[in-house]
Amino acid sequence: MIIYISGGARSGKSRFAQEMALKRSMEPVYVATAKVWDENFAERVARHKRERGPEWTCIEAERNIHLQPIMDRVAVIDCVTLWLTNLFMTCQEDIEKTLATFKAEIDGILALKGTFIIISNEIGMGVHAATEVGRKFTDLQGWANQYVASKADEAIFMVSGLPLWLKNSSQK
Known part of the structure; x- marks a missing residue:
């Protein structure tokens, strides 16, 4: 199952996703897709780590998310933007190649059992x-x-910390 959460910066996406994961599992996984580019970003990553509790298993992976040990787990994958940036750089800014690679990774996640936010x-x-x-x-x-969003069972848009359901599993 894929639950897709989108929104603007500081819209509450990560907090909402983490709360959703904790309702589904006492031992969720957090997949961090960020590559730490500078000291400011390193501080942001450290703050996010501190905010999550010890019940979280953290996996840091810049790509090949579908190959990580997330099968049969509830996993928050945060976030597509950074994951896509990593692929975009690897694919030398080739949009078609990057999108094809990304779609293949999403299809790989779809083939796994589990709940992926x-x-x-x-x-x-x-x-x-x-x-x-x-x-x-x-x-x-x-x-x-x-x-x-087209592959997701649920799609949620976050605005000012509030969720707006665009698609839910009963609509699929």
Whole structure:
């Protein structure tokens, strides 16, 4: 089962996903897709680690999420934006190759038993990117989000800490 949660920065996505996971499992998994690029981001990662309790198993993986030990688990995958950034760089900013790689990873997750709560940012709702690579990535993110949402059993959009259900398992 895939539960997809999207929204803007600081919309409450991660908190909501973690609360949802803890309602489903006493031993959830947190898959962190971030690559730590600088000291500021390292501090952010450390804060997130402190906020989660000892019941969480943390897996740090920049790609190949479907190959991680998440089968038969409740796992929060945080987040598509950083995961996609890693793939985009690996694929040398080739949108088609990156999207194909990402879709294959999502399909790999779909083949696993478990509950996978996938978090993503809605970056296309903000300011238009000033650079060509920024516009390419915004398009890529939008297509990736659409793919995950189309495969998800539930899709939730977070606004100001409040969930708005776009799709629930009874609608599929």
